[in-house]
Amino acid sequence: MEKEEEEMREWCLALPKVELHAHLNGSVRDSTLLELAKQLGDKGVIVFEDVKDVIMKNGRSLPECFQLFELYHILTTDHDTVTRITKEVVEDFAMENVVYLEIRTTPKNNEAKGMTKQSYMNAVIKGLKAVEAVEVVLFDSNSRTDKPLTCAPSSELGGDVSKKKIYVKLLLSIDRRETTLAALDTVNLAMEMKDQGVIGIDLSGNPVVGEWETYLPALERAKQLGIPITVHCGEVANRKEIQAVLDFCPQRLGHVCCLNDDEWKKLKSLMIPVEICLTSNVMTGGAPSLELHHFADLYNVKHPLSLCTDDSGLFSTSLSNEYYLVASTFGLSKAELFQLAQDAVEFVFAGDEVKKTLRELFRRAEKELTT
């Protein structure tokens, strides 16, 4: 590695970052997936060698990625594994100086494993509470919960000041394969778990599966309940759906790859913040290359946006790497990268208390990192 590249990569690592678009199962480390596959292979549930090749394969098409998720879900079906991967994912993000993380995941029913959407989410929360390497702040200090900080206590409250601290919030994903009723269940669950760190709703899943009208009642309900919504939009060129999503006007949008001129205009006039996933889009063909990624256009017109990983495990990336790619591809200076990271604070789904703390954190980091 050239010295300059190395220095820039280190700087991107040191930069405090806000991650707004990370799928839990897509962020699992390869080493953990291989270990889980080995265990299931030993039990005869899967053929380890076949699975190993799929996990280690480089470069995947969009349909192949969704096949891989099927495999991930076989490997991560039991409660203890869900707890383990959650713990590891949070630790990995915190270790690269992500200071605020919204993890999204699809609550899953699995009768054979005695799993309900609720018990799946309990296992996720158990994972957040199990993190030891860093201090996890799950709830706002003004949350209505009895025990606002059930994880390690915040350093302001007398906790371990030497530990890195990360705010973690949860978004519940509606999978495009789900029925209207199942989608409504997820929204109701989000409402029930609102004091346990669940802060929003996401619509994701294979973009060529399902119809917008199926999820709309659930998304409308979330809107009525005041739950913030983010939608995967324009991963494929589905004109009717892109139009409908823009008309619905969610709080944030993911990807926005395949928009036509009119849709671009509309997006820009609505000023809906966009979760930009460079590596993910290039690897799955949503963008032709890094150089031609729509980040440049949106950045140049000062559209609200934030850099995100999408599936850091699946795409072998990290949020620091995404910042590095922006610097190396589009020539942003350190001051501009810092501003980009800082601006993301304004698009978090957490409340004003958290925003205030994050703004202060960036203010303190600015001098050190940009002079």
Ligand SMILES: CC(C)=CCNc1ncnc2c1ncn2[C@@H]1O[C@H](COP(=O)(O)O)[C@@H](O)[C@H]1O
């Ligand atoms: C794989 C690929 C084409 C990436 C592009 N980005 C994506 N587009 C739509 N849904 C996604 C994407 N990445 C992850 N997901 C959703 O997130 C799930 C994995 O995380 P989880 O099980 O919800 O915890 C996948 O099954 C899928 O429903």
Ligand SMILES: [Zn+2]
């Ligand atoms: Zn995504």
